[in-house]
Amino acid sequence: MTTPADKRIPVDFAEPSFAELFTPKLITVLREGYGLTAFKSDLVAGLTVAIVALPLSMAIAIACGVTPDRGLYTAIVGGFLISMLGGSRFQIGGPAGAFIVLVATTVQRHGIDGLLLATLISGIFLVIAGFLRLGTYIKFIPYPVTVGFTAGIGIIIFTSQLKDFLGLTLSGPEPGPILDKLEVLAAAVPTASPAALLLAVVTVAIIVLAKRWRPGWPGMLMAVVIASLLALALGLPVETIGSRFGGIPRTLPMPALPSLSLEKIQAVLPSALAFALLGAIESLLSAVVADGMTGRRHRSNCELAAQGTANIFAALFGGVPATGTIARTATNVRAGARGPIAGMAHSVFLLLFMLLAAPLAAYIPLPALAGVLVVVAWNMIEKHAFAALIRSSRGDALVLLATFLLTVFRDLTEGIVVGFALGAMLFINRMAKTITVEYQTPLIDPDVADSSRERVPYDPSLVTDPDIVVYRISGAFFFGAASTVGAVLDRIADQRKALILDFSAVPVLDSTAANTIAGAARKAHQAGVELFITGTSPAIRRTLFTHGVRPPQTRFGRTPESAVRHLQARSADSTKDAGETAGSDPRS
Structure with missing residues (x-):
């Protein structure tokens, strides 16, 4: 039946204005009416996420080859700005496991100053990408590519934690390429520490059992606390944050620019581009996950601009690259968050934890943090999605395996680029046949x-x-x-x-x-x-x-x-x- 012309519902296809595209969700939430009930819900959600983020931020920083305090700086400064300025109501920002390989490689090649400079430049790239409205195009990354590189990162994180998980003593530096790494680790197996293995296994067991039987409990924090008490009570000979890093400071450092020179900028530019690309993909994927859980819609370009600002300030405060994190964002939603204030509260709670409990962090055993990251790596590998894509079609399987294998054995950026190119070519071929x-x-x-x-x-x-x-x-x-x-x-x-x-x-x-x-x-x-x-x-x-x-x-x-x-x-x-x-x- 045809609708009469005078009763048709008008549809506005006008392009959104600049204000509509880049107004932070915090402003939107406050305009809608933000009461005491919503504020209490956000505080509870922020505290819940902070408890999860505390051990995870330190563990990711250590895996990146930097001190654990830099992970906390990133979660505090970067996480606060991502929530305050971002285009998602529920996004939680901070250090992410996906960056471990890239950050560790950058630290090895260019040092801490090079890492901070690359992080700052990547932030500038992300701000530019946001204002150029490239967020829409980044969301076109094919699903097999995201599953492939996420699984590849999970494998790399897992292998990077074997040294501390088993308490191995290496005769030299740990190689970066995974095959060389596995060869060196296999040769060092006779030096494994039963105490380190015990603490790591206990940590993994507590996290897994808590998730199964008490999903509302902070399994990761409980596991780290119990492992720390166990190591202290039994006097186990294992490395701790204190023995390796001397503990963590109780305050944020003063902001400072990293050393700048044209030569240094040129040297770290590839790392900065990789940080920006991965940060954009990871943050927008996380925002999409939050949208799926809540029925809301994020503003992708506003989110990119916020991610860029967060990375600039994270670098100024000595942090590592920050991005939206899927697991912590999902935890935030499940904890009952109402808006971005939950993410801001999560950063404030982390700052309070650091101010009040920094001396206790020195007793955290490194095998326990390795156990935390082993669980994170396992969860990053989407087993069911991987198997479904292998069975779905030869094209999807090809894109998935190419991305996965290149990520593991070559380079993360190369895996994404090749996977995207293969996916695009297969799509073009399918469309041409229609x-x-x-x-x-x-x-x-x-x-x-x-x-x-x-x-x-x-x-x-x-x-x-x-x-x-x-x-x-x-x-x-x-x-x-x-x-x-x-x-x-x-x-x-x-x-x-x-x-x-x-x-x-x-x-x-x-x-x-x-x-x-x-x-x-x-x-x-x-x-x-x-x-x-x-x-x-x-x-x-x-x-x-x-x-x-x-x-x-x-x-x-x-x-x-x-x-x-x-x-x-x-x-x-x-x-x-x-x-x-x-x-x-x-x-x-």
């Missing part, structure tokens, strides 16, 4: 919409006209399908006196496709064939005009039927004029 060029029989009524064609009787005079042929192009007409359509048009463009191309089923047309039509139009014109194009949207018609497909060489109509009637009427007029000329007296 386009069709079919012979169409014109209908009697030019006013009937395409969706009702099968209900309209045929007009014999239109069906049997030997001089007019109608072809309908269906599907996305773009560079991937241009050669296929071009080959068909080359075969039919000079067979009749008139060729009608129906574009009513073409949703999009790019410049390559428009150039293909322009070539067919030139060929038809040279052969004396009149070309009619019907059913084009304004955008498609504008693209065709830009590439020279325009009157008088090509005519445009609303439907194939109207084009056929126009051609027949003109043909009849020509015949009549010819008859009158032949029958007239030349002397008159």
